[in-house]
Amino acid sequence: MIIKESLFIKSASALKDLPVDGLPEFAFIGRSNVGKSSLMNMVLGRKGLVKTSKKPGKTVLLNYFLVNSCFYFVDLPGYGFAARSKTEREAWRKLIELYLLKRNEIQDVFLLIDSRHGVMDNDQEMIDFLDHHKIEFTPVFTKADKISKNMINMIKNKNPGCPVVSAVTGLGKEEFLNMIGDQLYGRNRTGESE
């Protein structure tokens, strides 16, 4: 899978504002600060395309990026941002749950987990929600530059098929893109993504 082009399309705060072209989409979800926006930039090879922040909670809308004119990356607002008010957290929950339950275009949900911390309570809540509604997802382990090679291997052995990535070193980029290529186009006879 080669990225030829990526383009910011829109930010939406309601399902009625989402694209209507029916293209498949990959949703990036995870705790605030886990590295969703950074991973998107890394795999797209575009440093500043998706806004990243040292301050958690930056992304509060569904942000759509069109890739190769054939699928979308959707940057979802992060959860577990303590400074958000109760009303804001409720609005977040409503938007995310509606999106995950109703949006037929979703091809896969990438659930990002910080390699250093593993699955935390609010990650588990999200996993329970997805499992309960039989929504398929792929765990992706981020910030692998912060852990040892041994730890990386341990995570890989425990979670076969789940990418372990670093937005800093580019680790896992090819595996991540191949996974997307496989999901969209399947594998050709040589076993490589088309």
Ligand SMILES: Nc1nc2c(ncn2[C@@H]2O[C@H](COP(=O)(O)OP(=O)(O)OP(=O)(O)O)[C@@H](O)[C@H]2O)c(=O)[nH]1
């Ligand atoms: N060392 C390291 N730092 C990273 C990596 N990915 C992201 N970061 C840093 O982690 C912080 C948060 O990254 P973002 O990509 O903005 O995280 P996010 O999940 O989009 O956060 P929200 O939009 O707030 O939900 C930034 O300071 C990044 O530079 C990584 O692979 N390695």
Ligand SMILES: [Mg+2]
């Ligand atoms: Mg973000």
